[in-house]
Amino acid sequence: MENNNYVIRTMHREEVALAINWAAKEGWNPGVNDAECYYHADPNGFLIGLLDNEPIATISAVKYGESFGFLGFYIVHPSYRGKGYGLKIWEAGINYLKGCNIGLDGVVEQQENYKKYGFQLAYRNIRFEGLGGGSSTIQSNIVDLSTVPFATIEQYSRPFFPAKRTMFLKSWINQSDCNALGAVQNDSLAGYGVIRKALSGYKVGPLFANTPEIADDLFLALKQGIEPSQPVYLDIPEVNQEALKLAKRYNMQSVFETARMYSIKTPDLPLDRFYGVASFEVG
Numbered sequence: 001m002e003n004n005n006y007v008i009r010t011m012h013r014e015e016v017a018l019a020i021n022w023a024a025k026e027g028w029n030p031g032v033n034d035a036e037c038y039y040h041a042d043p044n045g046f047l048i049g050l051l052d053n054e055p056i057a058t059i060s061a062v063k064y065g066e067s068f069g070f071l072g073f074y075i076v077h078p079s080y081r082g083k084g085y086g087l088k089i090w091e092a093g094i095n096y097l098k099g100c101n102i103g104l105d106g107v108v109e110q111q112e113n114y115k116k117y118g119f120q121l122a123y124r125n126i127r128f129e130g131l132g133g134g135s136s137t138i139q140s141n142i143v144d145l146s147t148v149p150f151a152t153i154e155q156y157s158r159p160f161f162p163a164k165r166t167m168f169l170k171s172w173i174n175q176s177d178c179n180a181l182g183a184v185q186n187d188s189l190a191g192y193g194v195i196r197k198a199l200s201g202y203k204v205g206p207l208f209a210n211t212p213e214i215a216d217d218l219f220l221a222l223k224q225g226i227e228p229s230q231p232v233y234l235d236i237p238e239v240n241q242e243a244l245k246l247a248k249r250y251n252m253q254s255v256f257e258t259a260r261m262y263s264i265k266t267p268d269l270p271l272d273r274f275y276g277v278a279s280f281e282v283g
Helices: 013-025 034-041 085-096 108-115 150-160 166-173 212-224 241-249
Strands: 006-010 046-051 054-064 068-076 101-107 120-131 142-144 178-185 188-197 202-209 231-237 253-262 274-276
Touching (some): 006 085, 013 034, 013 046, 013 054, 013 068, 034 054, 046 085, 068 085, 108 253, 120 241, 142 212, 150 202, 178 212, 202 212, 231 241
Parallel strands (some): 068 101, 202 231
Antiparallel strands (some): 120 231, 120 253, 142 178, 178 188, 202 274
């Protein structure tokens, strides 16, 4: 493809909302405040492709420190697919993350294409759908996460992600239309979870817990405040068998899956304590 009228540049803040809207049209059901949180992760990591000044392609290439990045929002407007515009913005995203180990959550059908660029499958993430509501009894070990010092939350979070991401974490747990809860055991944080409003229903993520019982307590407390008629979604690393049991226990159904892939190596994450992914777009 040769078209001198195709320009790729960094998105302005308001343009991140466009990527969110396109993701919604793809059926990815983003959170209503995702744009603000994602922009905090890396303001330079969102790219847009313009053809004659018309937006036709997006990608996020969020850089966490100097060694890890995450790709998402790789979308080309349906009218312009198959013409090479997507490949150009993909290469721009990859170039921005040059030298980093790069992660992504891609649709399973695209695995082979990602492998051409050196990405290898680590495991699948599976989206489960259930319903809100449930028991009105919340376990005494569950606290509002705002009562926990941020430094404690960040320290607890650190093993679950390959790089530090302070600004994103602060924004994520304090966003509007969300509830963030922690589990305390022996005066220490033993898990936490966030539920946020999405375009359809509510999404739980992340959900981290030291034990299956704590994960269960947090999940029940998070969904208890949601109307029983509202769908609740939880994105689970398939390798965590206890997380799959949790989904089955609450009659959740598998509705979508992604291929978690990495470009250099699979990070050593405590997946046995990883019950819910924060985001398929930024990790």
